[in-house]
Amino acid sequence: MNVVARDVAPRAPDRFFINGEWVAPKSSNMLEVISPVTEEVLFTYPEASEADMDRAVTAARDAFDNGPWPRLSPTERAGYLRKVAAHLTERLDDIAAAWTLQVGAPISLTKKLVPQNPTLFNYYADLAETYPFMDERSRDDGGKVRVVKEPVGVCAAITPWNAPLVLLSYKVSTALAAGCTMVAKPSPETPLEAYILAECIEKAGIPKGVFNLVPAGRESGDYLVRHRDIDKVAFTGSTAAGKHIAAVCAERLARVSLELGGKSAAILLDDADFAKALPWLLIYSMPITGQVCFSLTRILVPERRKQEFLDMFLGAVSQIKVGNPFDPETQMGPLTMERQLRRVEGNIQSGRQEGAKLLCGGGRPAGFDRGFFIEPTVFADVKPSMKIFQEEIFGPVVSVISYQDEDEAVRIANDTIYGLSGAVFTADVERGYQVARRMRTGSVTVNAMIVDPKHPFGGYKQSGMGREGGPEGLENYLETKTIHLT
Template sequence: MTMNVMYRPAAAPKAPERFFIGGRWVEPISRQTLKVVSPTTEELLITYPEAGPADIDRAVAAARAAFDNGPWPRMAPAERARYLRKVADLLTARLDEIAHAWTLQVGAPISLTKKLVGQNPTLFNYYADLIEAYPFVDERKRDDGGRVRVVKEPVGVCAAITPWNAPLVLLSYKIAAGLAAGCTMVAKPSPETPLEAYILAECIEQAGLPEGVFNIVPAGREGGDYLVRHKGIDKVAFTGSTAAGKHIAAVCAERLARVSLELGGKSAAVLLDDADFTKALPSLMVYTMPITGQVCFSLTRILVPERREKEFLDLYLGAVSGIKVGDPFDPATQMGPLTMARQRARVEGYIATGRAEGAHVACGGGRPRGLDKGFYVEPTVFTGVTPHMKIVQEEIFGPVVSVLTYRDEDDAADKANNSAFGLSGAVYSSDPERGYRMARRMRTGSVTVNGMIVDPKHPFGGFKQSGMGREGGPEGLDNYVETKTIHFA
């Protein structure tokens, strides 16, 4: 691994001072604060207000009034689409700022964040286009010749709770689809990464959406729990850990509030025996450890044929050992730090567990030399692993990959499915249809044949403990509507 010098951002970020509630920037009622620490320098970046119960009550009340009495749910879809396109245009004008904030708070390389931030306006434009053709009203006939209208109506007031690893992209999935459906929204961004949510609030304000349609209340775990339990919330849309998702699902079940969950993953990349490893390598290098492995769909289990294991390891380990680790603001950096001290401690704990379980550290396993500041961990590859090891079964959320071998396709499918998770995956084969057949055998929500693709215009979500519901595509809009059947006698 090679390291680079520090590239400091041009200016410190401006700390948010207010909450966006009811179409206005309002003073916090709570006197509690949150802190954001640089993952690169370990220095304090900002201190800003944390929403307390009274602030959350105010946000939910504003969203409730906007849904129950305001124009937004009652607008023609084409009119809502016009507002969404305004938001998309305003986001587009601020993409560099959004990429900078992402890198600053998370430690994702600036070269990567600049490539990915375009997904935000894409989502708003996509749902604007979709609702102009979406069947909100479907005319049908009964067997007796009578008329039926099946109507899709907005689910109501929605809480959007998002994690820190891809702050605005994961929020945009929820907000764009929810607003398109006619819902009103209360956003609770991760306390570690508030800046992009504030940029979105500014864009929504500038676009002129009616008051109360979008509200932002940054808070920690207690505030999130209060929001989820709030009787004024009709639906919760959550992205985060499986443990937190189970808690949210249980809370919502008490009053049958609607819920959609995009949770953890332990995704497998299956290289079939006819795969071209050289062609597979570029996508494996990007998606086995994206954003220092802090992505739910990371391909953290690589399955290779027994007879071709050495061939694969020679290629993959050579490439991993050449990853340029360093300051994420350096355009040449390929891997930055982990986002928080607790995240580094978690990853190092799993690496120690892997060693204790008898797995072999083929690459990495420590902290990079020359980077004394920042939450850095070397990209790490384990070999000699077995399917039941903790490092193979549990989501590590760091730059740690396990390479397993298999005998035949049945064994590969069994090992790929030997997981409590089922979020994503990949299959590599010289025959795309053979790859497709293996993809059909994998119990996971999304699979790419010969690569790794996540496209906001198509559904994404998980099987098993990776969640319920889908984000992206028409299915993402379905998350935010209720179906009403109206018969004409």
């Protein structure tokens, strides 16, 4: 067991968190976590079997059907959520270190982003105390109607490897605020943050069975999705996996929310200030090595200002420092795993073969013989028919695309199966708003790139269904009941 891994999550080596206790696995299967920097095994840990999944679901089912959690007042639940937030705040350094260790995201960035986790628990604690869980109305016959919002039940939270804890915190904070109970299955590549969350939930004294942690691979995850006692599945990950989960849930009409892939566009209008736009165009496309679902990977610029933009953008990209993610000076680390490196390399090769112009990058950075490193990569002359235009690459690969007028820019931005995020840059904010309204995507920022956990986030088209964040996120975990009083 790697010393750093043990330090950040003491429970990680050999236990699952089920029914309020740290229990031994029922299977001897083990999973490995590989360092993206050295390609060596960081640590091994037990994989939950179907029997372990059954234990966790049974605990969550009993906690929902017979335990106190759904029957507590929203204010009482909010008190527990604030305790979780406080314990997470104490562990921010551990969370940042775990993220950097497993994913390869630079420590300077992970330390900046990890406060989102307690923010989510505090936000949903506050919202639970003010949300209208009951609305009294009048019928035409003079009778009364009470429309109540009740927790959907037992929820499975299945999360990916790129931002392990914040994507789990979105689901857990919201579901617990609603009164649901949960079974969490983090990605097999990044279990540590989920263990930290379980440790914080245990310290907060949340009742037994309300939150259960069973790290596992994909087969056991599929078993969890199919489990008859799971009322809702909340999934973040690839569109392909999301389609499978939606189909499985449809067989028994289980509730499902999906936050899936993206191929987001940034439209720089003809009056945009490129210098002001530049930091926002780089912030997610490069620092986490492009492994962000809402990354702005298609940059649309006016044809007459194309060279001006390229000169500025390529100059900035060339200055990005690639290196050891634990070095505070590093701006971009490695990709997270070998299969991701091969996928990105394959997309770069496809772009070259289809006629896109490779302006920089495309290979392994000099001086890095080990690790899943790749250079920041920029293409120009990218057409909508090309694979690199249409497919989510999930790497530091950006396409710069020119357009003639505003209508063409909107058509290009919308010419994709995805619709997760986007941005518009302009000197006229109201003009930017009007263009944003025309973009078929779930979130758009005018003159920035913002994702705020207190506001809804999710996708159009094949980028998913449902929203996370804001009151809309809470509604993902609620059922509506109408009670007529006579």
